[in-house]
Amino acid sequence: GAVVSQHPSRVICKSGTSVKIECRSLDFQATTMFWYRQFPKQSLMLMATSNEGSKATYEQGVEKDKFLINHASLTLSTLTVTSAHPEDSSFYICSAREGVAVGYTFGSGTRLTVV
Amino acid sequence: GQQVMQIPQYQHVQEGEDFTTYCNSSTTLSNIQWYKQRPGGHPVFLIQLVKSGEVKKQKRLTFQFGEAKKNSSLHITATQTTDVGTYFCAQSSNDYKLSFGAGTTVTVRA
Numbered sequence: 222g223a224v225v226s227q228h229p230s231r232v233i234c235k236s237g238t239s240v241k242i243e244c245r246s247l248d249f250q251a252t253t254m255f256w257y258r259q260f261p262k263q264s265l266m267l268m269a270t271s272n273e274g275s276k277a278t279y280e281q282g283v284e285k286d287k288f289l290i291n292h293a294s295l296t297l298s299t300l301t302v303t304s305a306h307p308e309d310s311s312f313y314i315c316s317a318r319e320g321v322a323v324g325y326t327f328g329s330g331t332r333l334t335v336v
Numbered sequence: 337g338q339q340v341m342q343i344p345q346y347q348h349v350q351e352g353e354d355f356t357t358y359c360n361s362s363t364t365l366s367n368i369q370w371y372k373q374r375p376g377g378h379p380v381f382l383i384q385l386v387k388s389g390e391v392k393k394q395k396r397l398t399f400q401f402g403e404a405k406k407n408s409s410l411h412i413t414a415t416q417t418t419d420v421g422t423y424f425c426a427q428s429s430n431d432y433k434l435s436f437g438a439g440t441t442v443t444v445r446a
Binding site for chain 1: 432441
């Protein structure tokens with residue numbers, strides 16, 4: 222089945238620094254990928270839709286200048302959390318859908334801790 | 337996206353017992369998907385329902401879509417420790433975005 226690889230799985234960074242998270246579709250091409258954020262014991266909240274070759278579209282309330290998304294190829298989307306603060310600490314997950322598949326495949330997630 | 341409400345938030349189940357989690361919407365849903373997220377893991381797609389009144393089974397899991405397409409349920413029989421996790425319902429919109437319910441976190445007492 223479809224596989225989405227996400228790296229890193231865990232990252233600890235200092236306040237004010239930036240962190241890049243990669244999401245790759247390993248065996249299929251994904252013109253669209255989705256980025257979610259999940260706080261402890263909460264549901265997944267869609268942050269943005271990553272579109273290959275064009276600008277990402279962000280959900281209401283998500284700062285596009287803080288969460289930079291780049292979808293430079295059909296198999297890779299990156300999310301960069303810029304000038305990270307402790308309140309950005311969360312579980313970030315990407316997803317994509319293979320071709321005509323019904324369900325979405327999720328990456329294994331990145332647990333970000335900002336100290 | 338459309339709001340899907342999910343209850344209960346937590347379900348503590350004795351091993352071997354059955355339980356049900358419910359997903360409700362105030363508007364008609366075009367489809368409903370179900371995902372399972374194990375503790376510390378990521379969501380894994382279980383199933384999609386599209387037709388009014390549709391019922392699908394996966395071993396001990398039974399998924400149902402309401403006649404009015406405003407609600408859905410997941411029923412698990414003879415709960416096992418492997419059923420531990422959070423079960424989410426989600427609705428896929430025309431622009432392929434998923435809107436997740438709050439999830440039902442299941443714990444099992446052996």
